[in-house]
Amino acid sequence: MAHSSDGLVAHHFEDLEQQTESAVLGMWLFLAQEVMFFGGLFVSYLVYRIKFPDAWATASGALNVWQGGGNTVVLLVSSVTMASSVWCAQTGRQRGLKLGLWLTLILGLTFLVVKYFEYKDKFFHHLIPGANFHWTGPVIGSPTEGQIELFFVLYFIMTGMHALHMIIGAGILIWIMALAYKGYFSPQRYMKVELFGFYWHFVDIVWVFLFPLLYLVQRHG
Amino acid sequence: MSSIAARPDVIPAAPKNYINAKSTLMSWLFTTDHKRIAVLYLISITIFFGMGGLFAMLIRLELITPKGDFLTGDMYNKAFTLHGVIMVFFFLIPSVPATLGNFVLPIMVGAKDLAFPKINLLSWWLYVFGGVMAIGVVINGGIDTGWTFYPPYSTTYAASNVTLAILAAFMAGFSSIFTGLNFIVTVHKMRAPGMTWFRLPLFVWAHYATSIIQVLGTPVIAITLVLVAVERVWGVGIFDPQLGGDPVLFQHLFWFYSHPAVYVMILPGMGVISEVIPCFSRKRIFGYEFIAFSSLAIAIIGFLVWGHHLYVSTQSTYAGLVFSLLSFLVAVPSAIKVFNWTATLYKGQITFEAPMLYAMGFIGLFLVGGLTGLILASMANDIHFHDTYFVVAHFHYVMVGGMVMAYMCGLHFWWPKMTGRMYPAALASIAAILVFVGFNLTFFPQFILGFLGMPRRYHQYVEEFQVLNVMSSAGASILGIGYILQPFYLVWSLVKGPVAGMNPWGAKGLEWQVPSPPPTFNFPDGQPIVVEEAYSYTTEESHSGA
Numbered sequence: 001m002a003h004s005s006d007g008l009v010a011h012h013f014e015d016l017e018q019q020t021e022s023a024v025l026g027m028w029l030f031l032a033q034e035v036m037f038f039g040g041l042f043v044s045y046l047v048y049r050i051k052f053p054d055a056w057a058t059a060s061g062a063l064n065v066w067q068g069g070g071n072t073v074v075l076l077v078s079s080v081t082m083a084s085s086v087w088c089a090q091t092g093r094q095r096g097l098k099l100g101l102w103l104t105l106i107l108g109l110t111f112l113v114v115k116y117f118e119y120k121d122k123f124f125h126h127l128i129p130g131a132n133f134h135w136t137g138p139v140i141g142s143p144t145e146g147q148i149e150l151f152f153v154l155y156f157i158m159t160g161m162h163a164l165h166m167i168i169g170a171g172i173l174i175w176i177m178a179l180a181y182k183g184y185f186s187p188q189r190y191m192k193v194e195l196f197g198f199y200w201h202f203v204d205i206v207w208v209f210l211f212p213l214l215y216l217v218q219r220h221g
Numbered sequence: 222m223s224s225i226a227a228r229p230d231v232i233p234a235a236p237k238n239y240i241n242a243k244s245t246l247m248s249w250l251f252t253t254d255h256k257r258i259a260v261l262y263l264i265s266i267t268i269f270f271g272m273g274g275l276f277a278m279l280i281r282l283e284l285i286t287p288k289g290d291f292l293t294g295d296m297y298n299k300a301f302t303l304h305g306v307i308m309v310f311f312f313l314i315p316s317v318p319a320t321l322g323n324f325v326l327p328i329m330v331g332a333k334d335l336a337f338p339k340i341n342l343l344s345w346w347l348y349v350f351g352g353v354m355a356i357g358v359v360i361n362g363g364i365d366t367g368w369t370f371y372p373p374y375s376t377t378y379a380a381s382n383v384t385l386a387i388l389a390a391f392m393a394g395f396s397s398i399f400t401g402l403n404f405i406v407t408v409h410k411m412r413a414p415g416m417t418w419f420r421l422p423l424f425v426w427a428h429y430a431t432s433i434i435q436v437l438g439t440p441v442i443a444i445t446l447v448l449v450a451v452e453r454v455w456g457v458g459i460f461d462p463q464l465g466g467d468p469v470l471f472q473h474l475f476w477f478y479s480h481p482a483v484y485v486m487i488l489p490g491m492g493v494i495s496e497v498i499p500c501f502s503r504k505r506i507f508g509y510e511f512i513a514f515s516s517l518a519i520a521i522i523g524f525l526v527w528g529h530h531l532y533v534s535t536q537s538t539y540a541g542l543v544f545s546l547l548s549f550l551v552a553v554p555s556a557i558k559v560f561n562w563t564a565t566l567y568k569g570q571i572t573f574e575a576p577m578l579y580a581m582g583f584i585g586l587f588l589v590g591g592l593t594g595l596i597l598a599s600m601a602n603d604i605h606f607h608d609t610y611f612v613v614a615h616f617h618y619v620m621v622g623g624m625v626m627a628y629m630c631g632l633h634f635w636w637p638k639m640t641g642r643m644y645p646a647a648l649a650s651i652a653a654i655l656v657f658v659g660f661n662l663t664f665f666p667q668f669i670l671g672f673l674g675m676p677r678r679y680h681q682y683v684e685e686f687q688v689l690n691v692m693s694s695a696g697a698s699i700l701g702i703g704y705i706l707q708p709f710y711l712v713w714s715l716v717k718g719p720v721a722g723m724n725p726w727g728a729k730g731l732e733w734q735v736p737s738p739p740p741t742f743n744f745p746d747g748q749p750i751v752v753e754e755a756y757s758y759t760t761e762e763s764h765s766g767a
Contacts, residue, residue, distance in 0.1 A: 012334035012411075014748065022336040022410040029402045029436055037440035040474055044448065044459070047470050129457040146458060146465035153457045157448070 008188055020191060027195045031202050034165075038206055041158050045213060048150055054141030059151035060217035062127060062137055064118060068215040071114050075204045078107035086197045089180075089190035097185060097193070101177045104200065108170050115163055122152070129153045140218065155214055162210060165203045172196055236745070238641070238738040253338035254741055258345050259324035260639070262315060265345075265352060267708065269311035272359070274704065276304035281663075281694040289681035297680035298365035299381065303358070305368030306386055310393040311352055313624055314482065317489035318435075319348070319400055321631040322428050324639055326404060328732040329422050331413025331749045333742040336406040344399035351392030358382045358389060367678065369475060372460035372468050376452040384453055387446045394439045394446075397485070401435030404428050413731070415751035422730050422755050423512050427492025430516035434481040434488075434523065442478035445471065469534050476527035484523040486620055487587075488516055490627025491558055494580050497634050498562050499756040500728040501577035502569025506756045508561040515554030522551040532603045541600050548598035555591050559584060574726070575649035579630030582657040586622025590615060593668065608678070611671025614664045622660055629656065629707070636711065637721030641737040644714035648706065655703030662696025729756055 013019040049056045085100030087093075126134040135148045176196055179185065185193060239256040242248075249257055279300040283291045292300060327335050335341050358364055364386045366375040375383050408421070408429050448459050449471070458464020460471040499506045506512065528536055528544030536544075562584055571577070593615040597603050606612060633653075637643055666689040671677075675686050682690070724733040731749055732739075 012332065012336075012338060012742070018410055022406050025409055026337060026340075026402060026406045029405055033398055033402070033436050033440045036437050037444050040441045040444035040448075043474065044470060047467065051467070052465075130455050144465065150458055150465045153451070153459055157451060161444075 016188070023191050023195060027198045031198060034202060038158075038161065041154070041161065042209070042213075045154050045158065048147075048154065049217075052143060052147040052150065054139075055143030055147030056151055057140040057218040058137070058143050059135075059148045059155075060215060061140070062122075062125065063155070063215045064121070065215050065219070067114055067118050068211050071111050072207065072211045074107050074111050074114070075207050078104050078111070079201050079204045081107065082197050082200045086190070086194050089185045089193040090187060092187045094180070094183070094185070098177070098180050101173060101180060105170060105173050105177065108166055108173065108200075112163060112166055112170070115159065119156075127152055129156065158210055158214065162203065162206050165206070169196075169200055169203055172199070236736065237740060238736065239741050240640075240738050242741045251342065253334070253342050255323050255327050255335050255338065255341060256639070256739060256741075256743075258341050259320050259322075261345050262319040262323060262348070265349065266312050266315055266320060269307050269352060269355075270704075272356075273304055273308035273312055274701065276300045276307065277697065278701065280304060281697040283680050284682070284690045285694045287682050287684045287687050287690075292680055294680050295365065298367075298678070299363035301678060302364050302367050306358075306364065306390065307355060308620075309368055309482075309486070310390045311348075311355055313486040313620055314393070314397050315348060315400070316486075316624065316628045317493060317631060318404070318428060318431060318485075319344075319396075321493065321628070321635055322404065322424075322489060323400070325635055325732045326425060326428055327407060327411065328735060328739060328743050329425055329730060330408060330411055331416050331731050331744070331751060332407060332411035333744070333748075335403045336411055337403050340399050341403055344396040344403070347392050347396035347399070351389045351396065354385055354389035354392065358386045361385070369479070370446065370449055371475075372449060372452070372466075372471050373462065376449055376459075377461050377463070384450050387450045391443050391446055394443045397435050398439045401432035401439075404432040405436065408432075413749050413751055416731075417751075419510065419513070420751055420753075420755050421513075422492075423495035423506065423509065423516075424489075424492035426513040427488045427495065427516045430520035431485050431488045431492075433517075433520050434485050438478040438481040438485075438524070441474060442482075445474040445478070448474075469531065469536070472531055472534055473527070476530045477524075480527040480530065481520070481523045483616070483619070484519050486624050487627075488519060490583065490624040490631075491516065493627045493631035493634070494562060494583050495558075496728075496730070497576045497580040497630055498565050499758055500634075500726050501574060501580070502566050502571050503758045504565055504569040504756075505754070505758055506561065507564035507567075508557070509755065511557050512561050515557045518554040519551060522547060522554070526551055526598075529598055529603070532600050533607050538600075545598055545600050549595060552591060552595055552598075555587075559588055559591075573650070574633075575644075575646060575653050576630050576634035576726075578650055578653040578657075579626050579633065582653065582660075583623060583626040583630060586618050586626060586657075586660065590618030590622055593618065606671060608676055609671035610667040610675045610677055613677050614667035614671060617664045617667070622664070626656065626660075629653070632711075634726070635732070636714070637725045638732055638737045638739070640715055640718075641721055642714045642718030643721045643725060644710050644718055648710045652703050652706040652710075655699055655706070659696050659699030659701070659703050663693050663700050664696070666690070666692045666696075729758060 009016050009019055013022070081100050081103040085097055085104060088096035088100055122128055126132055126136070129149050129152050133145070133149045133152070135145050173196065176192055179192065239254055249261065252258060252261075279292060280297070283289065283297055283300070285291075289297065323335070323341070327333070361382050364379070364381040364383055366379050366381070366383055370383065370387065408425055412421070451457065452459045452461065452466070458466040460466040460468050462468060495506060495512055526544055526548045528540055529548045531544075532541050573581075593611070597606055597612060597615055633644070633649055670686055670689050670693075673686070675682055721737050723735070723737055726733075731751070734749070735743055736745065
């Protein structure tokens with residue numbers, strides 16, 4: 001992650017194994033930190049969903065399940081392409097690596113474009129929290145507008161944080177692609193791809209939780 | 222800094238060390254050497270300690286008289302908020318880990334550096350950016366929410382620099398996360414051959430436990446503060462009850478981090494004490510395993526006690542009951558440490574060098590701080606003591622009497638290692654005694670004030686309380702003198718101090734087996750191989766082990 005690129009083993013490590021294990025453990029800890037970061041949001045979501053079930057059922061209906069569901073598929077497929085990129089890097093398949101990274105990038109950007117259209121749609125329907133927020137859709141139970149707005153506050157913060165992670169991920173992905181085109185990776189040197197894979201899968205998993213929590217509130221049997 | 226190397230009275234053939242390895246400013250600001258980063262941290266946190274102390278001075282000046290005549294209520298609110306924000310986020314949390322930990326932890330485990338040197342540098346830069354923002358807050362008129370940023374005041378009503386202060390704390394938070402991450406990986410993966418887990422110095426165990434809290438707790442406050450900022454900037458309701466939000470949710474999220482964070486502010490200090498006590502009693506530490514595991518126990522149980530800050534919020538009595546029990550439980554591992562330190566002293570060959578004076582002070586003051594914590598942990602008492610000076614005195618006994626003493630203890634212990642120079646011993650001892658006396662005079666009266674019902678965070682009070690408040694302010698002046706002395710004689714020692722040698726205290730541990738100051742990659746003879754237990758002191762051994 002943070003090592004100089006001259007030689008396989010950075011100066012402060014004794015051997016490649018120590019360096020690899022350190023990098024992997026470091027990444028897991030970083031992801032643990034990420035889990036707690038998103039955890040604060042999930043707890044807030046949970047508390048308010050229990051307090052305001054009607055508002056949650058009502059507001060969730062305004063989200064487009066097809067766009068959200070389609071995006072879920074897009075991300076899951078991108079996890080597959082990312083996993084194959086890691087395998088290609090480990091086994092020295094340079095063409096496969098580049099192809100996998102390209103597909104992952106394209107799928108990631110596809111997700112962001114769909115997300116952009118979803119946000120834009122919310123804007124036109126006055127569903128952006130703030131002074132212009134106005135709920136005109138059908139109502140389940142008796143929620144107040146403030147409670148419905150609260151759902152959208154959390155919707156935008158949670159998906160926004162997720163999208164921010166996607167954007168950062170796309171940036172790192174482009175850097176890794178540049179390295180791949182320089183012929184940087186080899187079966188001895190693939191950790192950057194593998195660690196990025198960790199991150200990418202994590203961001204996918206966050207979405208796997210976000211999708212049902214936000215889009216499917218009132219759609220269970 | 223680099224001028225030290227060029228001084229004429231250094232032995233001409235002095236080998237290269239981390240200080241004189243390179244001399245440009247850039248080689249310091251963008252260094253990846255953990256020792257240089259520790260020095261950068263040392264300088265930065267000293268600046269913030271001074272700033273935080275200045276605000277404490279304003280508070281104590283105001284409270285000399287019962288009337289609110291020196292500061293307006295508004296200015297007083299800003300003074301105690303800035304004192305809290307700066308001291309907590311920019312001094313206490315990074316104090317021991319980022320300076321002493323950064324410097325000695327990699328050497329203690331026998332590594333050339335931390336596992337991720339560049340992330341270590343990043344973490345200092347994040348701290349600096351956060352620190353610049355905090356200074357921006359001060360210049361731009363301050364912040365008046367209290368360091369806890371409680372909504373709805375912070376989100377809706379406060380007209381001060383809440384958002385900027387939140388960003389500053391956010392940055393400092395990620396700096397702390399990266400330090401913790403680096404330490405955990407280093408302890409797991411970078412230990413030298415023979416350095417088994419149970420040969421690690423207890424300082425390392427303490428930092429390992431601290432790091433777990435930093436990595437798992439800090440992100441929660443980061444996102445919580447983001448939510449406060451979002452609510453404030455866009456005027457949407459997340460925590461403000463008028464807009465449908467729940468301010469108690471904020472308190473839960475805030476204390477989920479901020480209570481474990483008080484262990485971030487004490488565990489590393491306990492680690493320092495565990496090093497110093499055996500060294501100056503010439504005895505192996507008593508109950509090594511218990512001290513090691515009690516650090517982990519504190520870190521783990523510490524995550525389950527946050528509700529004791531919410532006894533008088535709307536938290537249910539039953540939740541309060543559980544939190545109360547768990548809070549009592551967390552005192553057990555702390556007590557184990559105190560018992561083991563005192564047992565280490567028993568029949569030891571005790572000498573009272575400056576670090577030892579601080580360590581003895583620590584044990585006494587931490588004991589008072591810890592025991593009064595039990596009084597506050599019981600729900601019925603807490604309703605009486607909540608938001609009084611009793612609470613202020615309690616946490617200052619732990620944070621200042623504990624952590625600041627431990628920080629100074631460690632600084633005096635490892636100063637010869639870090640700089641290669643000895644400071645004047647007599648002056649250092651005088652400073653240590655001044656700090657101890659001044660501290661007690663400052664904060665002991667506050668227990669009585671709180672017991673009598675004086676609330677915290679008020680700039681005026683009833684006349685009956687004046688004597689105790691004057692005592693407190695007088696104590697603060699003595700404390701201040703004790704603190705101010707230190708930079709003078711420590712800087713003096715850089716220039717005029719006698720050369721310390723490799724091991725001036727005759728201490729055990731890998732950091733004392735490398736030159737002072739250590740060379741860039743720590744171990745000039747290559748990776749060490751560890752063959753003995755930690756703290757293998759023998760009572761007969763003389764102190765001049767160098």
